[in-house]
Amino acid sequence: MHPELRRFIDAFEQEARGEGRLRHTLGYAETRFLERVWGPFMNFNFDGLKPEYPFLDFEGGQRFVDFFYSKGPVKLIIEIDGYTTHAKEISKSKFRDHVRRQNRLMYSGWFLLRFTADEVETEEGYCQAELLKAIGYCWTTSAGAGALPLSAGDLWAYRKKAIELYAVQQGDRSIHPTNFAYEHGIGRTTAQRWFERAAEEGLLTSLRRGNKVYGYMLADMRKLSTGRNE
Template sequence: MRGVIKMHTEVVRFIAKFEEEAIRKGLYRKKLGDIEVLFLELVLGPVFNYDFEGLSAEFPLKDFKGGDRFVDFIYIRNGMRFVFEIDGFTTHARDISPGDFDDHLYRQNELILSGWFLLRFSANQVKRRAEQCQKQIFHAIGHWWSLSHSLNNGGAHSWAERKKRIAKLALRSGGVIHTKDVEIEFG
C-alpha cells in the first residue's frame, strides 16, 4: 500500500523516526502497518497540517492490572490528550473470542477513565471516508477546547479540577509523578 500513494515528506519523516526509535528501544512493533500509514497520510496529516509534534505511534500505556498496552497513536500537545485507534474488522470484531472482546472493552473504558479522549476508526473508514474521520477529529478538538476553557474560568473550581487531573495522573503512573508528567498533562 505504501507504494500506491505518494506520501507527504512529513509522513515519511514520522515513519523513519518511529522505526529508528522502535529499533533503538527494542519495541515489539518496529514498523507501522499500511493502515496506520494511510491514517497519517489521509486523516491526521490534513488535520494537523502535517505537523506531527506531540504525536507518537504504538505508544505503551499501563492498564489497571499493571500490564503494558499499546495504542496506535497518542497525541499530547497544548493540553490535549487524544488516543487514536484504527481497528481492522477481522482482528477486532470477526475473529476474536468473547474474552478478547471483553478485554477490548475494558481497555477502551480504562483509557477514557484515565482522562484520554479516545477516537476509534475502522480501517474501512480510513480508506473510504477519510474526510469524515477528519471531521470527527476536528469535532473532538473543539469539544476538548470548550471543556478546557470552561474549566479555566472557574477560580476554585478550576483548582479542584486540576487536583483531580493530578490524582488521575498519579493513578495512571502507579503513584509516582514526575515534573515532566505534570508538564505533559497540563501542556
Template sequence: MHPNLTRYIEQLEKEAVIGGAYPKKLGRPELMFLQEVWGPVFNYQYDGLQAEYPFKDFKEGQRFVDFVYVKGGMKLLIEIDGFTTHARDISPGEFDDHLLRQNDLVLSGWLVLRFSAHLVEKQPQQCQKQIKQAIGHWWSLTKGELTTEDADVWRLRRNLLVQMAAQRNGSLKPRDVADAFQVTSRAAVNWLKRFQAEGVFTGETSKQQRTTRYILQNTFQ
C-alpha cells in the first residue's frame, strides 16, 4: 500500500473518532479503488477526496456514498458496486429506491460515476480513463473553454498532463489530451500552450511551423 494511502486511511479513522463515530473501515473494493485507480490518476494525492460521504435525499433521508471529490468547483461522486449487493437479492422496491437515489444525486448537481468491484480489480486502467474523462467533461460544462484562473484546477490539470506524458515516452499531442479528457481540440491546445509557457513542455513544430507535439521537460520527468 502506498504510504500516502496509509496516511489517508489513518486520517479517516481519526476524523471518525473525533466526530464520535466508529472508525470508518473501507472494504476491499474501496481500498483497491484508492490504490489502483485513484492513486495512479492523481499521483497518490488524496486531497479533496472524501470517503463514506453523507448526504440527504429529497425525502430528507440520510444516505451515504462511497467517495466524493470536491475541489476547484468540481463535484464528482464515485460508487463502487459489488455484484451481489447491487444486482441480486434485492426486491423491486429496493431496486426502485436504488435508482431514485442516483437520480437525487444527479439532480443535486453531482457528476456520478459507478464502477463494479470486478472492474476496479481486473481493469483499473478503464476506471482511470473514465475518471479523466469525467474531469474533462465537468470542466467543459462549467468553465466553457476552461480559461478559469483557479489555481487548484490548473495545478490538477498540469499534474495529470505530466503523468500522461510520462506514460507516453515524454510527449503529448493535442489529440491525445482531447481524447483522454473528452474536451475540444481547442481546449487541449490551450492547456498545452499554457504549460509550455510555464516551462513544463516545449513545442515541436512541423515544416509549416505548426506545433504538432509537446515534449515534457526533463525536470518534470
C-alpha cells in the first residue's frame, strides 16, 4: 500500500474512533477505490476527501456516504456499490430509502457519482475518467453560478490530468490538440496551448518531423516505445 494512503486511512480511523462514529473502518471496496482510482488519479493527494462521512438528512436521520470531496466550488459525493448489497439482496423498503437518500443529497447541492465495486477492480481507467468529468462539471456549473473559482494551480492540475487520461486512452498512438479539443469542447488554440505547456513541464513529448510538431505522446510512454532513457 502506498505510504500516503496508509497515512490517510490511519488518520481517518483514529479520528472516527475518537469521535465515536458507528463506521470507523474502511471496507474492501472503498479501500480498493483509494488504491486503484483516487490515489493514482490524484497522485495520492487526499486533501479535501472524507471517507465514511456522517451527515443528517432533511428528516434528522443520520446517514453515511462512502466518500465526499469538497475543494473550492467542487462538492462531490462518491458511492461504491457492491452487487449483493445494492441489487441482489436489497429489500423494497431499503431500496426506496436508498433512492430517497440520493435525491436529498442532490437537493443539497452535491454532485453524486456512483461506481460498482467491479468497475473499481477492473475498469479503473473508466472510473478515473468519470471522476475527472464530475470534477470538471462541478467546477463549471458552480463557477457559472458565481462561486469562487478554483485556484490557478488546481485548475492547471485538472487540465493536466485531462490530457494525461486522454493520452493513456489512446495507448501507444500519438495525440493531437485538434482531437482533444473536439472531445473536450474547447478551442483548438486553447488545446494547443495546454499541450505546449504540458510538454514544457515534462508530461508530454513533442513528436517532430524536421522543425514541425505533428503530435504528442506521454513522456513516459515515449521512453517505453523507443527503449531510450531520457
